Amino acid sequence: MSYDYLFKYIIIGDTGVGKSCLLLQFTDKRFQPVHDLTIGVEFGARMVTIDGRPIKLQIWDTAGQESFRSITRSYYRGAAGALLVYDITRRETFNHLASWLEDARQHANPNMTILLVGNKSDLAHRRAVSKEEGEQFAKENGLLFLEASARTGQNVEEAFTKTAAKILQKIQEGVFDVSNESSGIKVGYGRAQGPAGGRDGAVAQRGGCCS
């Protein structure tokens, strides 16, 4: 598969807010009511098309409880986008957003695009955080915002693509130095921007032989 860009995403948020379920819904289009808890980090990948451009997303799904700076720090490295997830039925997961954000700001690329996800929107009857509060928090902190449901799949796709679109926009605005891998962006085949380095070459080769 060829792609124009490859973005690294990271999903963060308290334990049990549904990070892994969001990922599973996005990559496999299914929902697992009881998902194994994540230990350390798990991974997913999918192609999306933004503005007619194939973009590959590589997603790092992190453990919510992981609080070891020495380990989590490196998860952020080279991430172009982040989904910061809370559970609309559990107030405390919303209350912890600030500390997650601080973590991200501290360890991630400053240009990383962050989208706030209020997950479990299907459980509106148990809602403990209003949509407005979420929007407000996002606005104050310069985040994108969506309420989504990993169970129904509502807005899951959008959460990932909206982030990708924003990143793409930033690239076009020249915010990123795409040749620098720490941006979390790799240029794929069919988009020769400047001389392709060794690894880009590898990407190009694979893209070429299979498309």
Place this chain on the structure above:
Amino acid sequence: MCQKMEVVLLILSWTILCHKIQAVEILLLPALKHLLLKFSHHQSWIPFKILSCGLPDSMWGRFFRNAELEKMVDQDLTRLYPERGSYFQTSGCQGMLRRILLLWCLRHQEYGYRQGMHELLAPLLYVLHVDVERLSEVRKDYEDHFADKFDGFSYHENDLTYKFEFKKFSEYVGDGSEFEETSVKASSLTELDPVIQTIVLLSDAYGAEGELGIVLSEKFMEHDAYAMFDALMSGAGGVVAMAEFFSPSPYGSSHTGLTPVIEASAAMYHLLSVVDSSLHTHLVELGVEPQYFSLRWLRVLFGREFSLEDLLVIWDEIFARDNKKFNKASDSDAESNSGVLDSPRGAFISAFAVSMILMLRSSLLATENATACLQRLLSFPDDIDLGMLVEKAKSLQALAADAKNSNSLLLHPGLYEGRKLVLSRVHSLPRDSTSPRTPLGVEPESYWEEKWRVLHKEEEHKQGAVEEQGSNIRKRWSERVKLRLSRTESDPSPSKKNQRTQVSKPSSRRSLLEDLARQLGSDDDKENTGCNDVEHRDKVEANGNDVTDKKFSNIPSCVASEENSPNFSDPSSPVHRNGDQGNQSESSSVASNSCIDENEAELGGTNPERPVLRVSDIPDGLASRCTNDDSMGKSASGMKERRSLSGKFNWILKLGRDATEGTSKRPGASKGAKIGNDESGQNNVPDSSSANGCDNSSWTSKGETVDQNLIVSLRNLGHTMLENIQVLESAFEQDRGQMGPQEENGLVGKGQVTAMSALKELRKISNLLSEM
């Protein structure tokens, strides 16, 4: 509701004021506790919570902390093995898990609860559960032999400290305790099946040890599980303490300042670099940091990577190993680095992790970015041959233990230069104590002589007793001699080599052994011209090999598994390869007579049968799968031969490990090569060139006799072809895997289908070729 809340608020504020008054505890009746928890998430409580948490020792502080802990544990327990609902989701099991975890966490506040701990506990409880079930079965059948009436008494009823889900638990416990009258009347204990006998004796409350004689009992199951869990977490006085892997602070006396899990991961990567430097380089270059995957592997001790049944086998292996710290009297400088895996058990864990990585070798080598690589590492295939994996780990264990000694090299990216040098020196080391070309090691050369002597003695001592080991050694030995001789007889035609290069897929990936290969090339040339010194060299090299083998003989399985390494790192199919070995062994033993060596006698009896059997025992599907996996990666990088060489070298390299430290500081790789070249004409101990040549021959010497040359080269061609096909297939597969569900249907076009069918055809052809 509001009124109630006010009351609670009142009580709360009052107790905060006088939190030191112990009498307040009376207020903590379960009902109140429930009420408190119910409202504790209401926003108006936040100030109180903050206030109470600000007083670390306050009862309310503890109360809320413990409530958090309980909530967290409960949340995780409901997610424990959800698919295995049968046992782990029963209320009895959940209750026990919950109590054990809570108690352990409260008693070890420095760790607290960390996700994953429950997955270390669950298998322990499961084992006890299974054993207890078995016990009650036996008890049913052989009731007469169980004189113990103590079990009928439910001790919980009088236990005031017992609070959690008492009813459910006692129901659960009660299930098995009533046994029926229909029991087999065996006249005496001695007539029973020995297994049953043991079970009966182990539960003999009135035996020699009285109540202590009850090793297994339903009512002590939870206690036992706690004790086991505690021992596992704390390491029971040993080195490997699982709790460390959950700890965010640096390990005990470690001067590295790394958290234990990172330190252990680094140790594991180090071992990988020793065993398979090319794979290690690949992973490092992709930016795959070991803790990304080993965090999970280590924390739950491989629990996520295997089914529970397999896991228990692995744990048996792990726990069977001593957990005492290594005695390292010899190396005082490395001593300061007290590793978190610094015991036989730790070494095995490290070795096991590495063999897991090696299992995925080819598929890892085929990946082009960290995420894809990690994805594979964290979705370990569930159809692996566990026995093989364990064998491999056993074989690596000694290396893992040794690797600790050179831990200081851990994070050196430039290791390879030094390594290559060592590599080329390995064979010269044992003999050449005075040579000016090898004055470089930290270890004086006499050290090697001494080591050789010691090993030799051990070997002699062993020989009579351990036939298997002997045969392994002999085989290895003779194989080497054979390979060497045949190489000197019939050097591969250059065209053959070219073929190989052409067949292999061009790749942009860099190959760390390119210059090594260059060395090999020049070596071949030299061989052609310098045949007259072959005999002498063989003799010398025989000694070299001898020492090599002896070192291995200390870890017999190591030898065995290297012989069988096709499954892991040898590019050719195991069956054919072993066929080769079988055919050639006879002539090789004859050939080896030309070597004058004290081990000459051994050579006559060369018997490679055992290893051959071992490999062919492996189920067909698996064997082929392994080879597939394996070969894919290798040819993917277009470096099949070289990689396989490097694999071999790494084994040899290990033997020269101790000298590495010194070497790495010394001249660059180019100098190493130069040494080899300078030496080529001299009737002296072979240096790099012959060391390389020896292994080089393993792929060039297949055409041992002139008659077989053609067939063998065709066969090789077949193998190479097959491997390349597998690479293509894996590339396809990879792409398919990475596409989204929707794209899959749309974008997998006709072209891909035809390509796949073409591949199938090619595969058939290559199968034919390789079966010649």
